[in-house]
Amino acid sequence: MNSTAAWHYPSPFGTRTVAIVIAALALLWITGQRVEIGRMISMTGEAALAAVGLIPESEVADGFSAVAGKLFPLQISTSTEVSRIENFDPANLPLFAHIETVETTTQALNPDTLEMEPRAERTTVLVEPVGYLVHVAAKMLETLEIALWGTVIAILIGFPLALGAARNITHSPALRGLAGAAISLLRSIPEMISALFLVIAYGFGPIAGILALAFYGAGYLGKVYGEDMEGLDPRPQEALAAGGATMLAQLRWAVLPQAMPRFIAAALYVLDRNMRMATVIGIVGAGGIGQELKGRYDMYDYGHVGTILVVIFLVVFLLDRAAAHLRRAAL
Amino acid sequence: MNSTAAWHYPSPFGTRTVAIVIAALALLWITGQRVEIGRMISMTGEAALAAVGLIPESEVADGFSAVAGKLFPLQISTSTEVSRIENFDPANLPLFAHIETVETTTQALNPDTLEMEPRAERTTVLVEPVGYLVHVAAKMLETLEIALWGTVIAILIGFPLALGAARNITHSPALRGLAGAAISLLRSIPEMISALFLVIAYGFGPIAGILALAFYGAGYLGKVYGEDMEGLDPRPQEALAAGGATMLAQLRWAVLPQAMPRFIAAALYVLDRNMRMATVIGIVGAGGIGQELKGRYDMYDYGHVGTILVVIFLVVFLLDRAAAHLRRAAL
Amino acid sequence: MDAPAISFRNIGKRYPDGTRALDDVSLDVPRGQFCVLLGPSGAGKSTLLRMANRLAEPTEGRVLIEGRDLTLRTVKPIRRRIGMIHQSFNLVGRLSVASNIMTGALPALGPTRVLTGLFPETLKTKACMLAASVGLGPPHMSRRADSLSGGQQQRVGIARAFMLDPAIVLADEPVASLDPRISTDILGLIRDQARVRGATVLCSLHQIELARAFADRIVALRHGRLVFDGTPADLDRSAIRAIYGEAGPVPIASGGLAA
Amino acid sequence: MDAPAISFRNIGKRYPDGTRALDDVSLDVPRGQFCVLLGPSGAGKSTLLRMANRLAEPTEGRVLIEGRDLTLRTVKPIRRRIGMIHQSFNLVGRLSVASNIMTGALPALGPTRVLTGLFPETLKTKACMLAASVGLGPPHMSRRADSLSGGQQQRVGIARAFMLDPAIVLADEPVASLDPRISTDILGLIRDQARVRGATVLCSLHQIELARAFADRIVALRHGRLVFDGTPADLDRSAIRAIYGEAGPVPIASGGLAA
Amino acid sequence: QTATKPLSVVLIPADGGTESGTIADYQPVFNAITRSTGVRFDLKVAQSYGAVVEAMCGGRADVAFMGPVTYLQAQKRGCAKLLAVGVENGQSVYYAGFFARKEAPFKSVKDLRGKRVAFGDVNSASSFVFPMAMVIEAGLDPVRDLGEIRMAGSHVNSLAALVQGRVDAAALSFDSYEKAVRQGAVDPKKFKVIAKSSPIPYPPIAVNSRMAPKLQAKLRAAFADIAHAPGMTPEMIRGYGGKRIDGYDVKFPASKFNVAASRMALVDDDLKSRILTKSASR
Numbered sequence A, B: 001m002n003s004t005a006a007w008h009y010p011s012p013f014g015t016r017t018v019a020i021v022i023a024a025l026a027l028l029w030i031t032g033q034r035v036e037i038g039r040m041i042s043m044t045g046e047a048a049l050a051a052v053g054l055i056p057e058s059e060v061a062d063g064f065s066a067v068a069g070k071l072f073p074l075q076i077s078t079s080t081e082v083s084r085i086e087n088f089d090p091a092n093l094p095l096f097a098h099i100e101t102v103e104t105t106t107q108a109l110n111p112d113t114l115e116m117e118p119r120a121e122r123t124t125v126l127v128e129p130v131g132y133l134v135h136v137a138a139k140m141l142e143t144l145e146i147a148l149w150g151t152v153i154a155i156l157i158g159f160p161l162a163l164g165a166a167r168n169i170t171h172s173p174a175l176r177g178l179a180g181a182a183i184s185l186l187r188s189i190p191e192m193i194s195a196l197f198l199v200i201a202y203g204f205g206p207i208a209g210i211l212a213l214a215f216y217g218a219g220y221l222g223k224v225y226g227e228d229m230e231g232l233d234p235r236p237q238e239a240l241a242a243g244g245a246t247m248l249a250q251l252r253w254a255v256l257p258q259a260m261p262r263f264i265a266a267a268l269y270v271l272d273r274n275m276r277m278a279t280v281i282g283i284v285g286a287g288g289i290g291q292e293l294k295g296r297y298d299m300y301d302y303g304h305v306g307t308i309l310v311v312i313f314l315v316v317f318l319l320d321r322a323a324a325h326l327r328r329a330a331l
Numbered sequence C, D: 001m002d003a004p005a006i007s008f009r010n011i012g013k014r015y016p017d018g019t020r021a022l023d024d025v026s027l028d029v030p031r032g033q034f035c036v037l038l039g040p041s042g043a044g045k046s047t048l049l050r051m052a053n054r055l056a057e058p059t060e061g062r063v064l065i066e067g068r069d070l071t072l073r074t075v076k077p078i079r080r081r082i083g084m085i086h087q088s089f090n091l092v093g094r095l096s097v098a099s100n101i102m103t104g105a106l107p108a109l110g111p112t113r114v115l116t117g118l119f120p121e122t123l124k125t126k127a128c129m130l131a132a133s134v135g136l137g138p139p140h141m142s143r144r145a146d147s148l149s150g151g152q153q154q155r156v157g158i159a160r161a162f163m164l165d166p167a168i169v170l171a172d173e174p175v176a177s178l179d180p181r182i183s184t185d186i187l188g189l190i191r192d193q194a195r196v197r198g199a200t201v202l203c204s205l206h207q208i209e210l211a212r213a214f215a216d217r218i219v220a221l222r223h224g225r226l227v228f229d230g231t232p233a234d235l236d237r238s239a240i241r242a243i244y245g246e247a248g249p250v251p252i253a254s255g256g257l258a259a
Numbered sequence E: 001q002t003a004t005k006p007l008s009v010v011l012i013p014a015d016g017g018t019e020s021g022t023i024a025d026y027q028p029v030f031n032a033i034t035r036s037t038g039v040r041f042d043l044k045v046a047q048s049y050g051a052v053v054e055a056m057c058g059g060r061a062d063v064a065f066m067g068p069v070t071y072l073q074a075q076k077r078g079c080a081k082l083l084a085v086g087v088e089n090g091q092s093v094y095y096a097g098f099f100a101r102k103e104a105p106f107k108s109v110k111d112l113r114g115k116r117v118a119f120g121d122v123n124s125a126s127s128f129v130f131p132m133a134m135v136i137e138a139g140l141d142p143v144r145d146l147g148e149i150r151m152a153g154s155h156v157n158s159l160a161a162l163v164q165g166r167v168d169a170a171a172l173s174f175d176s177y178e179k180a181v182r183q184g185a186v187d188p189k190k191f192k193v194i195a196k197s198s199p200i201p202y203p204p205i206a207v208n209s210r211m212a213p214k215l216q217a218k219l220r221a222a223f224a225d226i227a228h229a230p231g232m233t234p235e236m237i238r239g240y241g242g243k244r245i246d247g248y249d250v251k252f253p254a255s256k257f258n259v260a261a262s263r264m265a266l267v268d269d270d271l272k273s274r275i276l277t278k279s280a281s282r
């Protein structure tokens, strides 16, 4: 065949691509200077060098070790002054618990001299060896329940929105625009803020937290589910449409079976994200482990903070494994 | 052909499926009671009825309208007492600004009588009609820069992790496990907490915020990119592998071209999520619009809060449109 | 009732990227006819077939099905009367063979059945009988469609197209991935179905022998234009050369038949 | 150098879901031979071909390529010597035709070229020549692969397989979606390539005529077992019946040839 | 409110505390009151001052333990009335101050001119309002004369900024500093107090002003007599920061909060928004 024409091999990138790449680099350069990326790199580099012992010290490494070091040893026991326990019955201690008498010297700031002064105290305490762990576990369970319901409601709101926004499900551009705007709206309000408002509407308690998580999660799922459905292989759906199947039938028998693994992954992502977000919004009074974490931090109980962080990590990790398992089964 | 055998149509779901569904419903029922879902539904229902005028009032509707109503009118101007402006030059006002004299009656505490006394004051103020909008826009730009860099670093860390965790890229289960654990770790630390630590290590300013966002974002992208790569049509990659192409070549010419639309969508999601998260972590001193939002809320300046929320919504909305555009171009 | 089953009127098609797939094609397929569409690769066969149920929209001309104009409003009811066999099978890979065949019956089912997947016994029987008639036995029924061999997938697609006893069958290379034995079985099946029920068939093929054996009428496209329209007997060597270009199909030319 | 190019020794394959695809298949394909693999749909042809470059792993027996055992360690270098044409094309739909063809040359390129996509001129020329020889012209080169017709996609897959002048060609129904004219052109191309370069070809086909016209040797599978091994001349009516079952290919039996 | 519906109580741990810890501090007190009056309570903990004010004003909270500044904000909006204030050693005050490194040359608030200073939450009396008032009383304009303002969000973060050398001085309550020392988070030998605030009234317990006067009186009586309530031990009477207190003063004159009000008047909204703007600049 025509061999001169055969020489036509398309060029790998055009001037447009090159221009876009240059513009992007320039943008990164300018913004990078404004947000001090250079300093970040040099500080991190120093910390890395300090970590391997090449330079004696670095601000960052010091700062890290100062705080991170305090997280250990983890705090897993509780000790409670028995005098503060209502109806305390020494004959009937909780499981594994025992009573100790401790003498403590605490420092207090004397408002007159402005000096710290030691003060000795002797108290009888009830020691529960894994009491704190049990407490954190209970809080975590509560957090998970909040996260679970936040996810359930997010799916209930987000899925219909996703249907409305997906090009291959909803053909009317007006409806799609409406659903898209609702999704943007749900995603644009930071949970922290919606939680503050919801607490006022629903009162303090888990409901406000659940709804704050659910609203944002609904926006996320609306977006992700919609994009997932648009990104599928269109041919199976086309085959059903060709036979005259309704949109419902196409959805149930061509779209959902294909999209299920992604849907599950996204829902599980919302679940585990909700769990971590509950640590933030819990602070406004929505239950869960958030207040415990914030409170312990504010009380300088870094050992407790460490325990909480480790528990969160374990739960996220286990959720991840479970999610991977589910996804693979659905794949 | 054999017509008895032809009667074998597989049943749509087994007892296992039914058992799982029942277990899931039971779980939802139990946890739903613990987190007061019933109350949530009845309160929301009441609010809905109140909204359409069927019942005279509802706590929720009242609470919502009490707060949400205060967001409007939006505050877009600033007025500053001229006496508080250094080197104020009335001949040289900022653009669009004008000077007004206002008379206000404030309640002030008389230090002698310790009683509140009304006091009329007459002050000259500089009014900038869109001053607050400009201020919010500037902060928003800063937030966007932080979010952008948080995203860039998240991609730089998350993409290699995703490669390590994806079944169709990394064949060694040990490496995959390692990458998976790193991803879980990055995702398990709430930004709020890592921001607290990072502020201590890197000082106040955008760096701590960027890194806090980037760490979490890296975990997210590690997970999502990995799953996206695993979920692709395996046949094009198989075709390249069949010819003996290296993993790099398979990645560059079979995996990336297929995954790009999803990758872009996920990165843009991280960008817009970072933007909203910056409103939360900004609170600990990491720059951006967060402090402004939290501060205005704490000062009960709901008009300002409203302005900020509207601006965030607009930016999220525009980002969404841009993202949809980019995705479609890449599809 | 004398409107042709399918009627293409001055059809043209230009894809958004500028490719010209069809050019002023007019063709009437009367009811009950088994019409085979021949043409070299890229001639526009799939495009033409996909216009008969508006999976592709003509950029020029119009399409009438049983005398009715195929518009956005009429497309739903018209599609129910049409069964289509797709060139790339278009199965739902993650569903079982049984479910894939059953999806062909979805347009006839109410929303409850569609959602729950609880299908009437009659349809289940029908799905199994169709599977059997394309040579798929009970052990295949609960396997995932993407674990089938190429030819097995094609056969699932064929069974699916017949679930609702279509009045019109559009078949896009239905036997490309099948061995000669099953190919003739299946084309025979399609022809019998059509004869018994008075159904119309428009079927693209690459195998000239099969076209000759089964077609009532043969039409052919080349570069998007209709270049042949006649009975199987009219399809002589010079016609074949006009359709496929100079050299003509080699297996015949180089003595393939003589072996 | 007298080890056979491909040697299957007592190969068996059971898929995880229990399907038995191959059963005790032994076959030596000597160098330079054009060996055609026949068999009904689902017989195990694709599975056998995919074992020659370890895309499928045998559950029993072993595979030797040019005398070397095909193990996890040797698979990379061995694969570079093998070009494969896939039954379902396996193109990267979102890449251009040019890029798709070029991916066949990736194993020969260094990481920089792989990453940047800056390919040497010689390979570009080669890609264009291969495209031309399967009948795809310059206007097709920058089109996206998923906008091609079925047969055009199959031809891209064929061009890709030849980018590195393979010593062994595995072709899984390379002409299923092609018209008779292009089918013969392409099989001729594959045969010529093989003759000129002494390459070995193992090619599954459904068209008995094409097999007769091009094969040096024909083997056939049925229900996962080798049921025929002989020259094209040995493939008589009874052999065909043994391969495809009782009725035999109908177009021939029912007088398709007489038309 | 009927006896069947429990009163909703919102507690803010004034300078940091956990949900369960705070509830453990107050549950015995409210349990005792339930026993003596029959009124039931539902205790919730929140960490946002603003949310509690809105909850009071929206009728979503009946009783609240809140910071003095928060109380005044709610009172000003007509939502809250003083119920009781804890008493320890006959006093109901606590202190805040500016802390700095021992070697720093600061002797008084005046020396903070041009220095970097960290504060806590904008609605906190001890980590923001009172220290800010000290700055103003020292003749400085916080926005013009301080080098940098860091709104660290809480006492802890304010102190942490100082410990890490990110600021030259930090404002926080003595109480929070003591906790830090006790927990080993700071070494008291390395830090000093530059200046002490005027006494800050204890965070009060307030009731919603819409509550029926009879019920208010009932609660007031119960708090007054808390030490003698059945089942109470002295250790169970807790107040601000979970510290042991002697009892609750229900006759505490609301006017004593005027000290706080005067400080609040100094730090008016206009100044606060300028501080906010300054703290956000870098």
Ligand SMILES: Nc1ncnc2c1ncn2[C@@H]1O[C@H](COP(=O)(O)OP(=O)(O)OP(=O)(O)O)[C@@H](O)[C@H]1O
Residues within 6 Å of the ligand: C146, C147, C148, C149, C150, C151, C152, C177, C178, C179, D015, D016, D017, D019, D020, D021, D039, D040, D041, D042, D043, D044, D045, D046, D047, D048, D087
């Ligand atoms: N991934 C898989 N999992 C389970 N069974 C499979 C899988 N792939 C193929 N099979 C089964 O193995 C048998 C042989 O399949 P193979 O694809 O090798 O057939 P084939 O001879 O290529 O058929 P065709 O001509 O239809 O392409 C078939 O019964 C098929 O259903």
Ligand SMILES: Nc1ncnc2c1ncn2[C@@H]1O[C@H](COP(=O)(O)OP(=O)(O)OP(=O)(O)O)[C@@H](O)[C@H]1O
Residues within 6 Å of the ligand: C015, C016, C017, C019, C020, C021, C039, C040, C041, C042, C043, C044, C045, C046, C047, C048, C087, D146, D147, D148, D149, D150, D151, D152, D177, D178, D179
């Ligand atoms: N989506 C599309 N976008 C652009 N061009 C297309 C598209 N689909 C098909 N084409 C082009 O239109 C022409 C006709 O394609 P069509 O699929 O109808 O051919 P065909 O006759 O079915 O060929 P084959 O026998 O190879 O399947 C071809 O040149 C093809 O490349």
Ligand SMILES: [Mg+2]
Residues within 6 Å of the ligand: C045, C046, C047, C087, C172, D149, D150, D151
């Ligand atoms: Mg076609």
Ligand SMILES: [Mg+2]
Residues within 6 Å of the ligand: C149, C150, C151, D045, D046, D047, D087, D172
């Ligand atoms: Mg096959």
